[in-house]
Amino acid sequence: MDYIAEGFVTALKLLLRGDPETYSAVFTTLRVSSLSIIASLGMGIPLGFSLGYYSFPGKRQIRAVVDTLLALPTVVVGLFVYALITRRGPLGSLGLLFTIPGIAVAQTILVLPIVIALTATAVSHLDVRFKRTVLTLGAGRRRTAITALYESRYGVLAAGVAAYGRAIGEVGVSMMIGGNIKWHTRTITTAIALETGKGQFAMGIALGLVLLLLAFVINWVLQIMRRRA
């Protein structure tokens, strides 16, 4: 059991001493997850808003597909993206395999359904009186839509938090697309997988704690943003 307690001590040492290997993994994780979250919010918020706000034929079917994709396994996304960007794949010429942008593309596909589904839910759950209220205040169609998005901002923020949590914590995509290359594409999660494989539990626990700490800091910042908004 000593290795668990040892893990906490090691975590502190790694962080305080500024261990370059640990910090490399931390920064890679941040870079990859930030890229994927920006891309997925950029695409997911407009799509999710449209899905929740407007009525059109096939809306329910699309919603069912998006909800199904919430359960998308990371290895399936990894496999799919790998097949596309491998040297002999259709997008092989882009040279994305074993690169940070490559991981970000796959993670975007992974978390996009979360952003779409949660944004759509937030927008469609707006109070029924909302639309009438802004119409009686003279808002036109565009203004009403913009106000609707702003009114559901807490739900959209929650979508972002959930998506970021999934991106930062997943290992399948990072491992398959990134290849766990030291100093290059090694993220915290792939490093933990490696350390566990090597039997270095203390190191693994230390990295796990770093990951949780990171998630806590990010959520704390969002919490403050929420209170201000």
Next chain:
Amino acid sequence: MSNSALYEIQNLKCRYDENFTLDIPSLTIERGKSYGFVGPNGSGKSTLLRIFAFLDEPDEGRVRFHQGDFSSERALAKKELSKSKAVTMLLQEPYLLKRSVFENIAYGLRVRGIRKHLRARVNESLGMVGLDPGMFSHRKWSELSGGEAQRVALAARLILKPMVLILDEPTASVDRLNAQLIKKIIKVVRKQYLTTLLIASHDLVWLHEVCDEILKMHEGRIMGSGEENFVTGPWFSELDGLWSTLLTDGQRIRALPPPGEELPLRKNAIALLDPTSIIITTERPDHISAQNILFGRLVHMYTFEHSERVKLDIQVSDMSLTCSITRKAASSLGLLPGLRVWVVFKASSLQWQ
């Protein structure tokens, strides 16, 4: 269309509540006047107000507003939107946007692209509804009580200096103090902004104090203006040819049948009874030609400013009848709420709808 007409409704039909249809053959709303709409729940008041507010479209017929046209064939096009900017409505259960009180009130002006003197105007509106700008301006929507939220919602409409202000049950969920305040505000906006008011309410006494004209609604139709009583069926034919309807305590109301109408078709017809055509006595009258002599209890008495008449609410069986008599008659009869009285009216006083 006369110059003073603001809305003109023709052959309007609009389905609501699945079973009912709003059916208004003709109605004119005049500029600058204040109209009250009364009627039971489900009588179509809110639907009509939403049509006035351009929130709902009629299924048939048309509503002319100002110079424009708002008909069932044309959807809310861009042209209509400018019209909807002249009209604003306070919903029965007001909704506040999830932002500060200031932003809630300023929203309508921002929509209209007005940026000048925003703070001064918001403060002025807050003052009108009796809220201290210093205390409330920066509060969040979630930091208000129900009554405060309604006042903020009202302030968000007042800031627009609207041509038409529509209020749906403004006094339903507020205390008496707030009802008084709303009354005061209505008087101010009519005077300052020459606003036309359309108000739905259950509170007849309150409505009488703020409206020039009261329109009674029942099952989607406007049943005359003023104080008429409704007498509903089912109607039965009597041996002498009169129609009658039974009240729950066994008393009967007898009416002259509408000419040329067959009873089976008009079994559930509604008759109107003018409050001034009712005679009140404190003792049972004998040797009188009137067909209807009903026993009841005086429940409420009201007087109104600038009126020589007294309004009486009399409970006859399960029905509440409104009567109007002169002050002199009321005092000579010694009327007091709670008194047992006789209500007398002719069979021909009932007017068929």
